[in-house]
Amino acid sequence: MILQGKIWLFGDNIDTDAIIAARYLSTTEPGELAAHLMEDIKPDFPGLVQEGDIIVAGNNFGCGSSREHAPLAIKGAGVSCVIARSFARIFYRNSINIGLPILECKEDFSGLKSGEDQLKINLELGKIIHLQSGREYNAAPFPHFMQELISRGGLVEHVKARLASQ
Amino acid sequence: MNNNFGMTMVEKILAAKAGKDKAVPGELVNVEVDLALGNDITAPVAIKEFKRFGLDRVFDSEKIVLVPDHFTPNKDIAAAEQALVLRRFAKEYGIKHYFEVGRMGIEHALLPEQGLVRPGMVIIGADSHTCTYGALGAFATGVGSTDLAAAMAIGEAWFKVPPTIRFEYNGQIPEWVSGKDLILLTIGKIGVEGARYRAMEFAGSAIDSLPMDGRLTMANMAIEAGGKCGYMQPDQITFDYLEGRVDRAYTSVYSDANASYESIHTFDVNNLEPQIAFPPSPDKVFPVSDAKGIELDQVVIGSCTNGRIDDLRAAASVIRGKKVKEGLRLLIIPATQHIYRQAIDEGLMADFIDAEAAVSTPTCGPCLGGHMGILAKGEKALATTNRNFVGRMGHPESEVYLSNPAVAAASAVAGSIVHPEEVLS
Numbered sequence: 001m002i003l004q005g006k007i008w009l010f011g012d013n014i015d016t017d018a019i020i021a022a023r024y025l026s027t028t029e030p031g032e033l034a035a036h037l038m039e040d041i042k043p044d045f046p047g048l049v050q051e052g053d054i055i056v057a058g059n060n061f062g063c064g065s066s067r068e069h070a071p072l073a074i075k076g077a078g079v080s081c082v083i084a085r086s087f088a089r090i091f092y093r094n095s096i097n098i099g100l101p102i103l104e105c106k107e108d109f110s111g112l113k114s115g116e117d118q119l120k121i122n123l124e125l126g127k128i129i130h131l132q133s134g135r136e137y138n139a140a141p142f143p144h145f146m147q148e149l150i151s152r153g154g155l156v157e158h159v160k161a162r163l164a165s166q
Numbered sequence: 167m168n169n170n171f172g173m174t175m176v177e178k179i180l181a182a183k184a185g186k187d188k189a190v191p192g193e194l195v196n197v198e199v200d201l202a203l204g205n206d207i208t209a210p211v212a213i214k215e216f217k218r219f220g221l222d223r224v225f226d227s228e229k230i231v232l233v234p235d236h237f238t239p240n241k242d243i244a245a246a247e248q249a250l251v252l253r254r255f256a257k258e259y260g261i262k263h264y265f266e267v268g269r270m271g272i273e274h275a276l277l278p279e280q281g282l283v284r285p286g287m288v289i290i291g292a293d294s295h296t297c298t299y300g301a302l303g304a305f306a307t308g309v310g311s312t313d314l315a316a317a318m319a320i321g322e323a324w325f326k327v328p329p330t331i332r333f334e335y336n337g338q339i340p341e342w343v344s345g346k347d348l349i350l351l352t353i354g355k356i357g358v359e360g361a362r363y364r365a366m367e368f369a370g371s372a373i374d375s376l377p378m379d380g381r382l383t384m385a386n387m388a389i390e391a392g393g394k395c396g397y398m399q400p401d402q403i404t405f406d407y408l409e410g411r412v413d414r415a416y417t418s419v420y421s422d423a424n425a426s427y428e429s430i431h432t433f434d435v436n437n438l439e440p441q442i443a444f445p446p447s448p449d450k451v452f453p454v455s456d457a458k459g460i461e462l463d464q465v466v467i468g469s470c471t472n473g474r475i476d477d478l479r480a481a482a483s484v485i486r487g488k489k490v491k492e493g494l495r496l497l498i499i500p501a502t503q504h505i506y507r508q509a510i511d512e513g514l515m516a517d518f519i520d521a522e523a524a525v526s527t528p529t530c531g532p533c534l535g536g537h538m539g540i541l542a543k544g545e546k547a548l549a550t551t552n553r554n555f556v557g558r559m560g561h562p563e564s565e566v567y568l569s570n571p572a573v574a575a576a577s578a579v580a581g582s583i584v585h586p587e588e589v590l591s
Contacts, residue, residue: 013358013359013447015553015555017534017535017553017555017556017557017558018555018556018557021535021557022207022236022534022535022536022558023535023536025207025236025237025536026237026241026242026244026245026247026248027244028210028211028214028248039562040556040557040562041556041562059359060358060359060362060392063358063359063392064294064389064553064555065293065294065534065553066208066291066292066293066294066296066308066309066310067207067208067310068208068211068292068310068311068312069207069211071310072211086359086362088359088362088392089362089363089392089394090294090308090309090310093309093310093313094309094310094311094312094313097310097312097313097316098310098312143194145194145324154312155312155313155315155316156215156218156219156312156315156316158316159219159315159316159319159320160218160219162320163219163221163319163320
């Protein structure tokens with residue numbers, strides 16, 4: 001899968017309360033959640049983020065609570081992929097389970113212009129290209145089991161296949 | 167089993183539940199789930215996903231626990247609708263362990279209290295603080311709603327076997343210092359991702375003598391260091407706690423003497439001061455003497471971290487016969503109905519009410535900025551809860567400090583952060 005979009009840079013330890021504050025958890029609708037994405041740390045973000053945009057963050061993205069509303073809000077906002085130096089584990093598995101593309105990449109994106117620069121991503125190969133400079137970045141490929149989960153469309157489809165085979 | 171190959175408690179539990187002789191860190195395993203938990207925030211998403219399977223039954227109606235505890239008693243119409251989703255699902259699918267308001271408690275205080283947690287179990291919960299149950303020698307970890315949906319359907323979950331870090335606490339825990347202080351000290355030392363994807367094994371002479379409530383507090387906050395789980399190996403304190411609660415046999419699992427640990431951290435607790443986590447991160451930890459004088463608008467004593475009977479006893483022993491500082495709100499939230507009743511029987515509630523504290527029915531409420539104690543712009547709170555992220559308890563420009571219950575009670579009397587000895591002397 002090839003993804004292309006404008007980037008938004010975030011720092012380290014972006015917690016799930018920052019991604020979607022608990023006061024908005026009385027809905028499970030991705031669209032409603034998206035209206036408050038990152039609101040407490042970047043109040044104008046819901047109005048700025050556009051379909052296909054890419055979130056680029058530092059270490060431990062998605063730490064804190066287990067709320068699946070966090071990746072749902074990101075997906076609901078049309079974000080096509082989250083790239084981070086590392087992910088908190090529950091956020092990581094939630095993203096895979098709901099089919100939100102994520103990539104772990106240790107390279108330094110800090111020089112890029114947030115809200116302006118564009119990246120092109122080849123998910124299968126873990127290749128990331130900065131369109132303005134042509135520079136290439138490499139992300140860690142997914143383990144085989146997770147690639148299978150993703151290619152099936154997430155955990156629900158995986159379980160459906162399991163149930164059908166019984 | 168090969169004697170040359172030592173395993174940790176978590177590796178053994180995961181191996182056993184995956185039907186294997188051994189499990190090594192990094193390996194992906196599919197394991198049987200003994201208990202799967204959801205609450206009024208996470209279960210509605212799980213139920214929505216579960217319905218996509220088109221099943222008319224869950225894998226085992228006795229192995230699913232549903233607790234409406236976050237936005238309950240229903241804080242508004244939307245919360246009421248979400249709680250209704252749980253209630254209807256529980257009825258439709260015959261879920262045995264559904265706990266209605268009036269019988270419920272904060273999930274991670276409730277499940278151990280109700281005897282639903284036993285050593286050697288694999289427990290997943292769509293709540294990050296599910297790691298609490300490691301204090302009873304179970305492998306317990308937080309997952310998301312879709313994981314819960316899958317487990318409700320097939321009774322299995324996939325895991326990467328985590329490497330284990332061992333934390334040894336040696337010495338005698340000083341007065342007014344508790345499990346909360348040991349775990350804050352630990353998170354302060356290793357950072358919020360210091361145990362990311364790792365199991366945290368808590369051991370040492372200070373743990374050997376730490377009561378169960380303090381152990382539950384420690385395991386509860388493993389997630390604040392990024393941990394997959396945190397655990398103590400079962401001992402007499404565990405067995406005494408389980409006595410009369412669990413209705414079936416269990417097998418305790420122990421780390422081998424030659425188990426491999428990714429690293430080992432040791433702490434001398436003999437001179438440890440109570441610890442405070444400063445906003446906006448649970449790893450910004452300093453001794454209470456460095457926080458002295460920080461003025462407060464609200465103090466919250468409760469949550470899945472510190473709302474148990476030992477916590478209320480510690481708070482009451484400080485506040486008894488004193489008054490909450492004028493202009494400050496003190497909220498006391500016993501974590502379960504049973505703890506609430508016990509606190510009444512022991513006279514602790516009289517101590518709190520006489521001190522002019524507000525006492526609430528069990529709820530997660532203010533801990534996550536849901537309801538029952540939201541902060542206004544610029545307000546500062548000290549809480550016995552587990553997170554102090556930006557906006558965690560209300561307005562994005564409010565601030566939360568974290569402490570143990572005795573420090574919280576003392577600070578409510580003083581109006582600013584103090585060591586309990588300062589209000590008792």
